[in-house]
Amino acid sequence: MAAPKRDAVLAAAEDLAREAAVAIAEPGTVGEHVGFVMDEDRVGTHYFDCTALAYPGWRWAITFTRPPRGRTPLLSETHLVAGEEALLSPPWVPYAERLAPGDVGPGDITPKIDEDPLLVAGFEATGEEDVDQVGFFELGLGRPRVLSAEGRDAAAQRWYDGEHGPTAQTARKAPSPCSTCGYFVPMAGALRSVFGVCANEWSPSDGGVVSLDHGCGAHSEVDIERPDPEVIEPPVLDDNVLEIVES
Secondary structure (H helix, E strand, C coil): CCCCCCCHHHHCCHHHHHHHHHHHCCCCCEEEEEEEEEEECCEEEEEEEECCCCCCCEEEEEEEECCCCCCCCEEEEEEEEECCCCCCCCCCCCHHHHCCCCCCCCCCCCCCCCCCCCEEECCCCCCCHHHHHHHHHHCCCCCCEEECHHHHHHHHHHHHHCCCCCCCHHHHCCCCCHHHCCCEEECCHHHCCCEEEECCCCCCCCCCEEECCCCCCCCCCCCCCCCCCCCCCCCCCCCCCCCCCCC
């Protein structure tokens, strides 16, 4: 579509546009005239800098129009609009997408994700007791959905890279890995070969998932270096020495 032709009547209405901007703006916040743009035929907008400290980069937009063969500009709209370098609020992100690990507190409920790639359909009863018994214990305990392979891999990578993996500061300074600790409880299933649960109340990882190559100073088989006991020689009494005390 062809761009609208410049309208001399509307373009010359700069003073009227400034008066309209001053009428709606806070005192002293209408700055220099920064341009005029034709929006459509016989519709054009004058722009003025907004000098308010709270709106850097914003502009006052005053739109005029005129009827065909009319020689008087008519005020149509007045706005405060963002310029190219305006300070804007961040894009709106839905609540479900703004949640981060650790945000869920007592009483909070996260939204259900019907098409979650990290989950797959769980076990469904077949009516055969032996088959259902195996499925009940091995295929997800009768839950509607269980971890998918992608979900399991994502969890494993997150745990391994986190505070209970081998790169954590605690693990780097640990004398021995969790795999040799008596308090290490191996996990069941596919994650058993890499992870377990710490059952040592003195460990910072107590009750948490730890990797086999994680570690801490509360290892069951590691002891502190005990210094040799200090030996103090008994005092020696010399009966041949006479101490004279003047009274």
